[in-house]
Amino acid sequence: MQTSIKVEGMTCGHCEKAVKGALKEIDGVQEVHVNLETGNVDISADEKVSEQEMAEAIEEQGYDVVS
DSSP: EEEEEESSSSEEEEEHHHHHHHHHTTTEEEEEEEEEETTTTEEEEEETOOOHHHHHHHHHOOOOEEO
16 A cells, blocks of 8 residues: 655654654554655555554654645
């Protein structure tokens, strides 16, 4: 499954690392690509991983997920 989530508040490499780390801790997430300029986070994951679960992991790092 490929999904893209729009995230606000990411401005630097530390932000990118925090979001990638949080998402990769979710069982079933294979790849995460963060684009700081656009705020897009592209995720490859198993079907069992919900977008809600991914959004919560991002928000726990202090960033806002835009619907």
